[in-house]
Amino acid sequence: MGTGVDVLEAGAGPPVVLLHSSVSGNRQWTALVNDLRDRHRVLAPNLLGYGATPPFAEPRPQRLADQAALVHAVLDGVDEPVALVGHSFGGAVAMRAAVELGDRVRALVLLEPNPVALLDRVGRRDAFAEACALRDHVQRHGTAGTWADAAPRFADYWLGDGSWDAMPDSRRAAFVAALPPNRHEWDAVTDPEMTVDDVAPQGVPTLVVHDPATRRPIREVVEVLAAVRPDWRFATLPEGGHMAPLVRPDLVTPVVTSFLAAS
Incomplete structure (x- = not known):
């Protein structure tokens, strides 16, 4: 495999x-x-x-x-x-x-x-900027190692507003632990050469x-x-x-x- x-x-x-x-x-x-x-x-x-x-x-x-x-x-x-x-x-x-x-x-x-990245290619810059704002938030906290501070905004963006507040502590801990790979994934999907x-x-x-x-x-x-x-x-x-x-x-x-x- x-x-x-x-x-x-x-x-x-x-x-x-x-x-x-x-x-x-x-x-x-x-x-x-x-x-x-x-x-x-x-x-x-x-x-x-x-x-x-x-x-x-x-x-x-x-x-x-x-x-x-x-x-x-x-x-x-x-x-x-x-x-x-x-x-x-x-x-x-x-x-x-x-x-x-x-x-x-x-x-x-x-x-x-x-x-x-395709959004930037075709001039849909407002939508691309919205994605990049979340990317920058994740990568800034990733660089600082403050993943617990990155998680609430990420969760609310993709799961729906208020999702983080509604999560039990055990789910929050698992979410934070799973977040670090996303720092690199943003580079892949915003690749300027795509x-x-x-x-x-x-x-x-x-x-x-x-x-x-x-x-x-x-x-x-x-x-x-x-x-x-x-x-x-x-x-x-x-x-x-x-x-x-x-x-x-x-x-x-x-x-x-x-x-x-x-x-």
Whole structure:
């Protein structure tokens, strides 16, 4: 499965790789894994710095290709066409991996993907600035080592206003402990060299799913993708927000499984 990659494997059949969001881990896919395992070989790696996968340690900014290398590792020895499913940061990683894998990819499902550098590329600078403000907040506290001070704003932004105050102390502690990899992930999704062709494969059956009430940068990323890849499919969720794959798997799982079956 690739040296150093912590991966959950279940089931048998056509392979599906699941890529989790920031401040999460492959455990976020429990409901989807349980639904897919009867007919798919499911591979759910922990990204860099999560679970037992080593953290990013290069003396340079992280790039999506660094995370996509984990996908290549878990697919070592897999000869069948593969489907990729990614949420948020995992969605951006899935996009890059799909470009690199080329015709090995039979389907791509993106749940609120966040390659926000594309916003700057097409002049959507207000939405890009909103994302960068959160990036700067996280990285400033990361440099200072004050992760507990970074967490409330991050949690409220992605989980919804007031989420941090509503968390029990045990959940807050786990959230803070999972936050450090995000410092490097922001470099990957705001990469100034990123182009559409770097992350948006052509000729791959692709579904993009989002909640219309999600945060502005994600909403506008979806609009950009719809403009540059009109052959992709786009679907909305009635609720759940950015974290719908975790908080409303009952809504997300049927959308993912039906698209994979049709592909």
